[in-house]
Amino acid sequence: xxxxxxxxxxxxxxxxxxxxxxxxxxxxxxxxxxxxxxxxxxxxxxxxxxxxxxxxxxxxxxxxxxxxxxxxxxxxxxxxxxxxxxxxxxxxxxxxxxxxxxxxxxxxxxxxxxxxxxxxxxxxxxxxxxxxxxxxxxxxxxxxxxxxxxxxxxxxxxxxxxxxxxxxxxxxxxxxxxxxxxxxxxxxxxxxxxxxxxxxxxxx
Amino acid sequence: xxxxxxxxxxxxxxxxxxxxxxxxxxxxxxxxxxxxxxxxxxxxxxxxxxxxxxxxxxxxxxxxxxxxxxxxxxxxxxxxxxxxxxxxxxxxxxxxxxxxxxxxxxxxxxxxxxxxxxxxxxxxxxxxxxxxxxxxxxxxxxxxxxxxxxxxxxxxxxxxxxxxxxxxxxxxxxxxxxxxxxxxxxxxxxxxxxxxxxxxxxxxxxxxxxxxxxxxxxxxxxxxxxxxxxxxxxxxxxxxxxxxxxxxxxxxxxxxxxxxxxxxxxxxxxxxxxxxxxxxxxxxxxxxxxxxxxxxxxxxxxxxxxxxxxxxxxxxxxxxxxxxxxxxxxxxxxxxxxxxxxxxxxxxxxxxxxxxxxxxxxxxxxxxxxxxxxxxxxxxxxxxxxxxxxxxxxxxxxxxxxxxxxxxxxxxxxxxxxxxxxxxxxxxxxxxxxxxxxxxxxxxxxxxxxxxxxxxxxxxxxxxxxxxxxxxxxxxxxxxxxxxxxxxxxxxxxxxxxxxxxxxxxxxxxxxxxxxxxxxxxxxxxxxxxxxxxxxxxxxxxxxxxxxxxxxxxxxxxx
Numbered sequence: 116x117x118x119x120x121x122x123x124x125x126x127x128x129x130x131x132x133x134x135x136x137x138x139x140x141x142x143x144x145x146x147x148x149x150x151x152x153x154x155x156x157x158x159x160x161x162x163x164x165x166x167x168x169x170x171x172x173x174x175x176x177x178x179x180x181x182x183x184x185x186x187x188x189x190x191x192x193x194x195x196x197x198x199x200x201x202x203x204x205x206x207x208x209x210x211x212x213x214x215x216x217x218x219x220x221x222x223x224x225x226x227x228x229x230x231x232x233x234x235x236x237x238x239x240x241x242x243x244x245x246x247x248x249x250x251x252x253x254x255x256x257x258x259x260x261x262x263x264x265x266x267x268x269x270x271x272x273x274x275x276x277x278x279x280x281x282x283x284x285x286x287x288x289x290x291x292x293x294x295x296x297x298x299x300x301x302x303x304x305x306x307x308x309x310x311x312x313x314x315x316x317x318x319x
Numbered sequence: 320x321x322x323x324x325x326x327x328x329x330x331x332x333x334x335x336x337x338x339x340x341x342x343x344x345x346x347x348x349x350x351x352x353x354x355x356x357x358x359x360x361x362x363x364x365x366x367x368x369x370x371x372x373x374x375x376x377x378x379x380x381x382x383x384x385x386x387x388x389x390x391x392x393x394x395x396x397x398x399x400x401x402x403x404x405x406x407x408x409x410x411x412x413x414x415x416x417x418x419x420x421x422x423x424x425x426x427x428x429x430x431x432x433x434x435x436x437x438x439x440x441x442x443x444x445x446x447x448x449x450x451x452x453x454x455x456x457x458x459x460x461x462x463x464x465x466x467x468x469x470x471x472x473x474x475x476x477x478x479x480x481x482x483x484x485x486x487x488x489x490x491x492x493x494x495x496x497x498x499x500x501x502x503x504x505x506x507x508x509x510x511x512x513x514x515x516x517x518x519x520x521x522x523x524x525x526x527x528x529x530x531x532x533x534x535x536x537x538x539x540x541x542x543x544x545x546x547x548x549x550x551x552x553x554x555x556x557x558x559x560x561x562x563x564x565x566x567x568x569x570x571x572x573x574x575x576x577x578x579x580x581x582x583x584x585x586x587x588x589x590x591x592x593x594x595x596x597x598x599x600x601x602x603x604x605x606x607x608x609x610x611x612x613x614x615x616x617x618x619x620x621x622x623x624x625x626x627x628x629x630x631x632x633x634x635x636x637x638x639x640x641x642x643x644x645x646x647x648x649x650x651x652x653x654x655x656x657x658x659x660x661x662x663x664x665x666x667x668x669x670x671x672x673x674x675x676x677x678x679x680x681x682x683x684x685x686x687x688x689x690x691x692x693x694x695x696x697x698x699x700x701x702x703x704x705x706x707x708x709x710x711x712x713x714x715x716x717x718x719x720x721x722x723x724x725x726x727x728x729x730x731x732x733x734x735x736x737x738x739x740x741x742x743x744x745x746x747x748x749x750x751x752x753x754x755x756x757x758x759x760x761x762x763x764x765x766x767x768x769x770x771x772x773x774x775x776x777x778x779x780x781x782x783x784x785x786x787x788x789x790x791x792x793x794x795x796x797x798x799x800x801x802x803x804x805x806x807x808x809x810x811x812x813x814x815x816x817x818x819x820x821x822x823x824x825x826x827x828x829x830x831x832x833x834x835x836x837x838x839x840x841x842x843x844x845x846x847x848x849x850x851x852x853x854x855x856x857x858x859x860x861x862x863x864x865x866x867x868x869x870x871x872x873x874x875x876x877x878x
Contacts, residue, residue: 152367152379155458162551163451169554170444190626215720217713247723248689251706254731270573272624280415 178278180295184209184288185276189243189266192253197241197266199292205237206315207288208308211268211279213245214255219283222302223259229308230263237290238312240264245282246271287311328480334370338362341476343483355873356486358843363467382452382459391456395449402440405432409442412563447551454547461540472530477520479830479841487830487841489852490873493864499833502862509858510829522833528826533845535821542814549806560800563656568790569665571616571632574798579651580616580632586658586792587612609655611640611794615648640796650802657795663687663725667750668786671696671734672778682786685750687725699736704745706730710759718763727751729760734777744773750781827851848872 178185184207188198199207210226212219230240242265244252249267256265268274277286285303287296296311324332330341337347337357345356356362367379381387405425408417421433432438440446484490495502499522507517507524515526553559556576564581566572571582589608593601616632638646646653668682680697687708694701710729711721718729728750733743747763749756768775781787825847831840844851852868859866 148367152375155462156375156378159451159455159458162548163448163455166447166451166551166554167444170442170447188624188626196626213723215709215722217719220713220719245723247708247720248706250690250692250703251708251720254705269624269626 178286178294178297180297182294184286184292184294185273187243187266187273187276189268189273191264191266192249192256193264197264202239202241202288203292204290205239206290206312208238208240208312208315209286209288210240210242210283211245211274211277211285212242212283213247214251215247216245216282218301220255220259222283223261225303225305225308227259227261227263228305229312232309233312238316241266243268243273245274245279285311287315289315333364333368335364335368336362337364338483339480340471340474342478342480343476344480345482345486354486355488356483358487358845360464360468361471363471366463366466379459382456383463385460388453388456388460391449391453395446395453398440398446398449401437402446405429405438407441408433408438447554450547450551454544454551457540457544457547461537465534465537468533472533475525475527477518477525477830478523478832481832481839484830484832484839484841486873487843488848488873489840489842489844489855489871491838491840491855491859491864491866491871493838493866495833495836495838497863499836502838503831503833505862506831506858509861513854513858515827515829524829524831526829529824530826532820532824533826535817535819535824537817538820539814539817542810542812542817544810545813546807546810549803549810552803552806553801558800558802560798562798563795564798565659565793565795566611567661567663567665567793569788570790571614573618573630574651577651578618578622579648580618580630581653581796581798582614582616583790583794584612584614584637586610586794588658588660588792609642609658609794611655611658611796613638613640613646613653613796615646615651615653645799650800652799652801654797654799655794656797659793659795660791661793663790663793664728664750664787665790666788667781669748669750669779669781671699671701672780673776674778675776679780682782685730687728687750690730697736699734699739701732701734702743704731704733710749710756727756729756734773740774744777746773746777746779748779750779750787752781825850827854829855842871 184199186199188196191197208226208229210222212223214220226240226242233240240263242261242263244265244267246268252265252267256262277284281299283301285298285301285308286294287298289295295315298307298311324334324336324346326332326339326342326344326346328339328342328344330339332340332346337359338345338361340363343362345362365383367376367383369376372380405421408414411417411420414420417438418430418433421429421438425432436443485492503519503522503524507519507526510517510526513528515528517524517526519525560576562575564572564574566581566583568583568586571580573580587608587610588606591605591607595607596603596605614634615636615638617635618630619633620631621628622630636646636648638644640646640653640655642655645655664687666684666686668684670679670681671683672679678697680699683694683696683701684691685694690703690706692703694703705718707718707720707729709721709724709726711719711727713719730748730750732746732748734746735741735743745767747760747767749760764773764775767773825844827842827844827850829840829842829851831838833839840855842851842855849868852871855871856866856868
């Protein structure tokens with residue numbers, strides 16, 4: 116009997132204590148409810164936005180006309196470091212080539228002729244060799260009488276940045292650093308190169 | 320539909336309350352009066368239900384709906400299933416042109432599949448969007464239900480409304496001859512022996528056990544949220560990497576996208592001997608062991624493709640990589656993936672032979688990749704004039720290299736020194752020991768002689784095998800970083816704890832009140848009604864009320 120009574124009393128006290136707190140507690144919960152909703156929804160927007168945003172960045176974005184030319188910093192055959200930035204403000208022709216690729220070898224004279232033709236203007240023409248060693252590049256250029264600037268890619272890194280699939284590939288980059296034309300394969304004739312350069316200059 | 324939310328017991332309930340928070344009287348009369356009550360969430364109103372919702376409340380309520388959650392899950396399942404029809408693009412190591420690959424391999428349906436983006440289902444915005452929405456729904460659904468449930472369960476009234484008791488699934492109404500207070504105390508003692516917690520309020524009683532099992536689903540949800548966040552975390556570039564590198568023996572290669580370099584010191588493949596194989600496999604090459612003795616290097620200086628300096632490397636870890644035994648270093652894991660047998664020269668140390676005097680000089684070091692431009696052999700200086708990694712002839716019969724790989728290297732040196740013409744002598748050297756190469760070497764050197772470029776005096780010779788370093792195998796390693804994995808396990812663990820809590824323990828409650836000698840008992844459990852009926856009947860039997868457990872089934876009685 117006594118035991119039951121005691122239990123009843125204690126329960127009643129608990130209940131009353133709860134009631135006593137109830138008004139204040141309930142208001143408190145209500146007061147925080149809105150901010151908590153906003154915080155949760157904001158976190159969802161943040162995390163979800165990031166995750167969904169990431170999904171739009173496709174991993175192998177192929178370069179196409181209109182893309183920004185990827186930056187590079189490479190050693191030239193002249194022993195100097197060349198960067199894409201150093202050509203900013205000037206129309207630029209970048210030819211990726213290698214001594215192992217017959218069409219690359221065959222279009223070298225045409226590129227040299229165009230280099231000579233535009234040498235005294237703003238138009239820049241460079242070759243980027245496909246990660247061969249400098250001795251063979253140097254001896255090849257000597258035997259073909261090539262003197263336009265050639266930079267040496269290392270471990271195929273620049274080639275990968277530019278997403279090369281075939282050799283040679285030539286990028287025509289306008290003065291603002293945007294790719295205007297991409298010519299995949301070769302050899303290009305002098306006329307082809309010239310018409311692309313004219314397009315770069317906006318005179319065609 | 321606006322209900323008067325004030326109960327007859329005087330308690331003011333929030334909008335959407337099904338059973339009065341205080342006395343348990345049903346407030347929503349949408350079911351026939353004699354059917355068992357809807358006891359979900361103890362009849363408490365879902366949080367955040369409002370009469371005039373603003374935009375943010377509408378968004379909240381959208382995600383708070385279980386119906387919506389189920390649809391999201393169904394859509395995700397369908398999406399995930401569609402993604403398995405053809406292989407995903409991410410499973411190919413080298414896929415330059417997915418559009419044409421899918422068209423060629425799987426026909427028109429493959430082309431449509433690829434064009435619609437299903438070949439990248441699991442990375443697509445809509446799939447990740449669905450996952451994010453499921454996550455949101457998990458958080459909001461749980462929050463809106465667990466808080467009212469927690470409140471309802473922690474402030475339970477002992478004395479319940481008659482209609483609350485008689486509309487439980489387990490019900491008993493009978494007359495009691497004994498003193499009501501004593502009977503309640505005796506019955507309470509019996510329930511305590513069955514590990515119930517018992518509260519009494521005069522002639523009313525509430526007994527409850529295993530309330531914690533009600534939190535199981537919510538703990539499960541917390542685990543799932545951790546799991547989902549971890550899965551989404553893999554889209555953070557530094558958290559996830561999965562790529563392949565092929566390395567020749569004695570070669571050190573950068574792991575793309577990191578400052579680590581991996582070197583293949585030696586690759587070993589062992590095959591089973593015929594006597595170790597079952598009859599039908601005899602004579603076939605069955606690999607017993609693939610092993611890459613690998614060294615991992617960290618770059619300490621000039622790591623960002625400095626054009627003037629080579630990176631400075633420091634070995635940090637070595638391991639014999641075998642299948643299921645990756646090299647591990649700070650979250651980076653390198654697994655054995657494949658190998659290819661392809662002999663490639665790495666370095667030779669030839670002697671320079673003077674055929675006139677019979678003397679030999681050297682040896683000098685000749686590395687295939689990045690050879691030194693000048694070498695010294697005795698008193699003679701060898702200046703490298705040309706390198707052909709893969710010697711061949713072009714259309715006009717001039718020497719050229721057919722590729723960048725050192726398949727058949729040839730080197731042209733200009734040799735200067737004592738008793739040699741001032742402009743030096745030109746010699747070509749094929750380090751590969753094949754007869755045809757040696758023939759070509761002789762031919763070209765003879766033609767140099769004819770042109771007056773050399774006197775035919777010098778030759779090259781690699782004496783012992785120890786002077787040749789070559790790679791016999793190229794090993795392919797799978798490089799993985801998955802920093803989300805521990806969190807995936809933690810999430811799965813929490814989820815499992817929640818499931819076990821919810822499945823293996825049952826929340827059971829028994830209410831009763833005695834009014835004028837008549838006992839009204841109602842009992843509720845969220846699962847296993849047989850269990851609670853047996854338990855109630857056995858406790859009742861101990862205080863003198865013998866009743867068949869089946870007779871307590873309210874659903875049976877009403878039929």
